[in-house]
Amino acid sequence: MASDVGGSQLDIHSGGVDLCFPHHDNELAQSEAYFDNDQWVNYFMHNGHLHIQGQKMSKSLKNFITIQDALKDYSARQLRLVFAVSSWDKPLDFKDSLISEVKSIESTFNKFFSVVRALINDYKHKLEKGDHVSKKFTEAEKNLYSELEKTQLAVDSAFRDNLSSGQAIRALLDLVSNANSYIQATASGKVDLKVEILILVTNYILKILGILGLETRPDGLGWADSKVDAKDLTGAGTGAGASSGSNEDTILPYVKALAQFRDTVRGLAIEKADNNKFLIATDTIRSQLLQLGVSLDDRPDGTSLVKLLDETEKKQLLEQQELKNKALAEKAAKKKEQEALKAKKEAEKLAKMKIDPKEMFKDPSLYKEYDENGIPTIDINGEELSKSAKKKLLKQYQQQEKLYNEYLKSK
Numbered sequence: 001m002a003s004d005v006g007g008s009q010l011d012i013h014s015g016g017v018d019l020c021f022p023h024h025d026n027e028l029a030q031s032e033a034y035f036d037n038d039q040w041v042n043y044f045m046h047n048g049h050l051h052i053q054g055q056k057m058s059k060s061l062k063n064f065i066t067i068q069d070a071l072k073d074y075s076a077r078q079l080r081l082v083f084a085v086s087s088w089d090k091p092l093d094f095k096d097s098l099i100s101e102v103k104s105i106e107s108t109f110n111k112f113f114s115v116v117r118a119l120i121n122d123y124k125h126k127l128e129k130g131d132h133v134s135k136k137f138t139e140a141e142k143n144l145y146s147e148l149e150k151t152q153l154a155v156d157s158a159f160r161d162n163l164s165s166g167q168a169i170r171a172l173l174d175l176v177s178n179a180n181s182y183i184q185a186t187a188s189g190k191v192d193l194k195v196e197i198l199i200l201v202t203n204y205i206l207k208i209l210g211i212l213g214l215e216t217r218p219d220g221l222g223w224a225d226s227k228v229d230a231k232d233l234t235g236a237g238t239g240a241g242a243s244s245g246s247n248e249d250t251i252l253p254y255v256k257a258l259a260q261f262r263d264t265v266r267g268l269a270i271e272k273a274d275n276n277k278f279l280i281a282t283d284t285i286r287s288q289l290l291q292l293g294v295s296l297d298d299r300p301d302g303t304s305l306v307k308l309l310d311e312t313e314k315k316q317l318l319e320q321q322e323l324k325n326k327a328l329a330e331k332a333a334k335k336k337e338q339e340a341l342k343a344k345k346e347a348e349k350l351a352k353m354k355i356d357p358k359e360m361f362k363d364p365s366l367y368k369e370y371d372e373n374g375i376p377t378i379d380i381n382g383e384e385l386s387k388s389a390k391k392k393l394l395k396q397y398q399q400q401e402k403l404y405n406e407y408l409k410s411k
Contacts, residue, residue, distance in 0.1 A: 002027075008035040010042070017046040017089070048091040057094075065094075075312065077214060077223065078102055084212045085166040105173065109205070110313045112176045113222040114295065115183065116195075116202045118307040120221070123195045133192075140191045144182045148201055151175040155208055165212055172205050187300055225310055253292055261285040290317060353407035357400040361393065373397065 002010060015024065024044065031040040049056055052063040070079055081102045086092045126133055137145070151171050158167035179201050186193035203220035210216045215224035264281045286296050293314045295307040309317065358374035361367060367376035375393050378384055385393070 003031060003035070003040075008037060009040060012043045012045060013041040014045040014047065017048055020044075020046055045089070047088050051091050051093040051095075053095045054093060074099065077312070078106060080213050081106060081169075084214070085169055087166060088163060105169065106312070107316050108173060108176060109209075110223075110316060112180065113202065113206075114307040114309055114313055115180075115297075115305070116198050117221050118297075118305045119183070119193065119198060120195050121308075122305065123193075135194060135196060137194065137197070138191065140182060140185060141194050141197045144178060144197050144201065147175060147178040148197075148204060152204065168208060168212075172208060175201060175205065189300065223310065223312070254289075254294075257285060257288040257292065260288075287321070290314070290321065349403075350407075352400075353403045355400060355404065357397050357404055360397070360400055 002013070013024070013027075028040055032038060051057060052061075052065065055061055055063060057063055057065065067079075074082075078099070082094065082098060083092070085102060085105065086098075123133065151174065154171035154174075155168045158164040158171060161167065179198060182191075183193070183198070185191050199221070202222075206216040206220045206222070216222070217224055261281065261284070264284070265278065268277050268281065289296060290309075293309045293311075295309055295313075295317060297305040297307065299305055356374075361370065361374055361376050364380075366380055367378065368380060368382060369378035370376055375390070375397055376385060377390070
């Protein structure tokens with residue numbers, strides 16, 4: 001069948017590594033004999049098996065996962081990244097650690113893309129206000145551009161080295177790290193940020209990710225907004241023609257959040273509230289906007305960097321916020337528990353301090369006679385206490401006497 005389409009010689013023949021022998025050897029033998037040549041295929045590309053948690057995926061092991069099943073737990077982008085970071089000709093072990101690595105990689109790209117878009121919007125806003133914005137590259141921009149050129153060479157080398165897509169992605173992540181360092185340097189005010197260099201870096205990163213099959217925005221500044229799930233594969237999705245709602249439905253949640261913030265600030269101002277309550281109000285509006293897909297990042301100069309998030313970015317930030325809130329709640333609960341334990345110990349200590357040492361041994365079920373300080377001398381059986389027992393009771397008496405005197409002084 002292949003020869004019927006490709007002729008007497010094929011350039012590339014692919015298949016699973018398990019087909020090398022005898023299947024492909026048999027194909028070669030038959031085809032080369034039929035066409036009377038020595039090379040029916042120029043290049044064989046044998047891909048590795050897919051394993052699940054260390055075991056080969058098969059129905060017999062009951063670990064067979066369909067694309068539809070996988071898309072119930074992971075996004076199409078995450079699945080594509082799984083294949084992109086793995087070697088095509090080696091076994092791919094679909095396990096928790098790989099998924100965690102891919103989610104971390106996706107998060108790194110997400111954060112970078114959203115920051116760059118926010119900085120571009122900030123730059124446009126400055127131009128609209130008539131602010132002077134220099135476009136001249138300084139040493140910082142030149143250094144980042146140099147890193148971009150190094151990354152381009154590293155990615156080219158990776159693709160030439162047995163299509164090493166994982167190596168290419170690691171090179172892109174290094175470039176993101178360098179770009180983030182540049183952004184942090186500009187945030188300190190030591191360097192004026194130039195969005196042009198960030199656009200070049202972001203466009204290149206997304207160009208390569210696009211080559212690897214990941215969907216990107218037309219402007220080259222982030223992931224594509226389209227979302228693929230199991231329903232799309234079965235034809236049960238809503239379709240591109242589904243209504244997205246009116247402008248009023250879109251805008252109203254934001255307006256309500258701002259109106260509520262305005263009411264809160266106005267009420268606090270009228271009651272001349274403490275400054276801390278105003279800060280709490282700003283944290284509240286930040287959380288509300290995050291629920292609506294808008295992230296506000298504090299900057300050293302006191303202004304906010306506004307980032308518009310897609311659903312994936314929003315979900316990740318909300319999950320991070322939930323983990324942070326959980327950690328803070330656990331810390332607060334632990335602190336409260338420690339304070340309660342400390343208060344209990346102090347209450348017990350205070351109660352003990354109030355006891356007169358002369359009264360502390362007055363227990364008729366244990367002793368019959370006492371000396372002038374209330375220290376027992378004769379036990380309940382009428383026998384005199386031993387020297388060691390008296391010594392032990394005297395030591396307890398002296399300790400309590402010290403506590404009791406401290407209590408009397410504190411009154």
